Amino acid sequence: MKTEEELYAAILKITMEIKIQFPELSKYISEMPETIPNVENPKINRKVLQEYYDSLHILVKDYVENQPKISKTI
Template identity: 70%
Template sequence: MKTEKELDIAILQITMKIKEHYPELSKYILEMPVTIPNAEKPKMNRELLQDYYNSLEVLVKDYVKNKHISTK
């Protein structure tokens, strides 16, 4: 399992990939529930970071898959 630091780096990398290659997805990043915590001072932990990374990964994979299908 990745450390919090490794997850931070992975999140940064996938976020930069989205902004560089799929800027039209950037608006969805802001709408993700993980980025809008319910607590005033949320505590981030490895599990939350992993969930956030996974959701970004799914966003990109689904987009690429659907874009590929629609361009055929």
């Protein structure tokens, strides 16, 4: 399992890849439940970071799979 630091780095990397390669997906990042928690002081831990990374990865994967002209780089 990745450390929190590794997960932060992975989230940063995939977020930057989305902004550069798929800017049309950027609007969905801010709408994700993990981005806007429904509690006042959310706890950030490895599990939450992993879930957020996984949701970003699925967003890109699903988008790429449904776009025939996109090279599968992620």
